[in-house]
Amino acid sequence: MKKIILALAVLALPALSVASGGEGYHLLTAPIDSHSKASLQRGAKLFVNYCMGCHSLEHQRYNRMARDIGLTDEQVKENLIFTGAKVGDTMKNAMRKSEAKGWFGVVPPDLTLIARARGVDYLYTYLLTFYEDPSRPFGVNNAAFPNAGMPHVLWELQGMQKPVYEMHKNAEGHEVETLTGFELVKSGSMSPPQFKESMADLVNFLSYVGEPIKLERQRIGVWVILFLALAFVVFYLLKKEYWKDVH
Numbered sequence: 001m002k003k004i005i006l007a008l009a010v011l012a013l014p015a016l017s018v019a020s021g022g023e024g025y026h027l028l029t030a031p032i033d034s035h036s037k038a039s040l041q042r043g044a045k046l047f048v049n050y051c052m053g054c055h056s057l058e059h060q061r062y063n064r065m066a067r068d069i070g071l072t073d074e075q076v077k078e079n080l081i082f083t084g085a086k087v088g089d090t091m092k093n094a095m096r097k098s099e100a101k102g103w104f105g106v107v108p109p110d111l112t113l114i115a116r117a118r119g120v121d122y123l124y125t126y127l128l129t130f131y132e133d134p135s136r137p138f139g140v141n142n143a144a145f146p147n148a149g150m151p152h153v154l155w156e157l158q159g160m161q162k163p164v165y166e167m168h169k170n171a172e173g174h175e176v177e178t179l180t181g182f183e184l185v186k187s188g189s190m191s192p193p194q195f196k197e198s199m200a201d202l203v204n205f206l207s208y209v210g211e212p213i214k215l216e217r218q219r220i221g222v223w224v225i226l227f228l229a230l231a232f233v234v235f236y237l238l239k240k241e242y243w244k245d246v247h
């Protein structure tokens, strides 16, 4: 009998999740400009101030970052290193994994490759959609990553927002609740447009960290195109020269 009940419960699971969860929140498009050094620098500053307490960038070195985003080693030492690390070190943090597990239930992941793993639109949406949810351990939930174990670490900047739901019928005719947007219930130190811009900078930085070679590749690409254009002209003139007497 127990087995039958269990089997029925398992069969009913998908229906339950449809009834409660509705559809996922749509991803926002991250307005990032990978050529803007100013944006990358602002993103780096946000990262070391607000994220590095919990997240590391184990595959990125401070001095490599300095060079790529247009800072000197001195500027990085003075403004971006708080952990006592040397400028040639990788961007590790001091948090012990075992302690982190106790605090959050999960170890905050290293973020070096997160932009490649999840995509920039996901990251942008994730950072903008923390919302008040008293049923969660840290009092917040997230639209892009439901039941995420991360607190809303940027609430002082963004303020706190409440979810706005709409009821509608899904494909099977069930009434479902869908998260359609947010309402700011407590303002932060930044206005909503300022906060969005800052999150674009932060995502821009994470995207750079995931693929530092990209900036270099684009620079090289320009020279390659110029070379090909020049080569085309030379070959064309040569061809004319060779065929001159044939016609």
Ligand code: HEC
Binding pocket: 047, 050, 051, 052, 053, 054, 055, 104, 106, 107, 108, 109, 111, 114, 118, 123, 126, 127, 145, 147, 148, 149, 150, 151, 153, 154, 202
């Ligand atoms: C107080 C600690 C803490 C701070 C500070 C923090 N995070 Fe997290 N973060 C976490 C934890 C814990 C998780 C794991 C959540 C989970 O898997 O449920 C996480 C997960 C993530 C993820 C992964 C989401 C996914 O889909 O797997 C991203 C991206 C992220 N954090 C970005 C950031 C950024 C950007 C900042 C700085 C603005 C930041 N975090 C600051 C604790 C923190």
